[in-house]
Amino acid sequence: MRAPESILQFCDLRKLGLLIHIFMEIPFLWVLLKWMDLPRLLRWLDHPANQRRPLKEDDFKRVHLIWNYAHFVVVRILRMKNPCLYRSLILFHLLRKKGLHSQIHFGIKRDVSPIEGHSWLSLNGESFLEKVDPELTYMDIYSYP
Secondary structure, rough: OOOOOHHHHHHHHHHHHHHHHHHHHHHHHHHHHHHHHHHHHHHHHHHOOOOOOOOOHHHHHHHHHHHHHHHHHHHHHHHOOOOHHHHHHHHHHHHHOEEEOOOEEEEOOOOOOOOOEEEEEEEEOOOOOOOOOOHHEEEEEEEEE
16 A cells, blocks of 8 residues: 555545544653653553454554555655654554554664664564564664563
């Protein structure tokens, strides 16, 4: 699935609602990242659920859509530094809100100076929507939960 390239792709009200939600979440996350340490922020973004369920086939289409829209907003529209951080936090928050099992990871690149970081999600135990397995390049220094 390609990133949205034109405004016509947002004619569906559900997709437009998702885009608006992502736009609203970014400044919110920016402020929280300034005020909270990462473990506290992640606990705050996590939603309690009696039981988390693994993603099913239908869920993957929705997750792809969220990832594409978040990527489109943070990279193409806002041209943010560290898009992986915001993209991962948005996706993590929305998946956990839906009661889906997901894990967020933060890593640093192996054997480089200065330090380079990356964040990514794993779903059903595997890294998700990454071109290359991040654990081959990055040392996972913090994961939640």
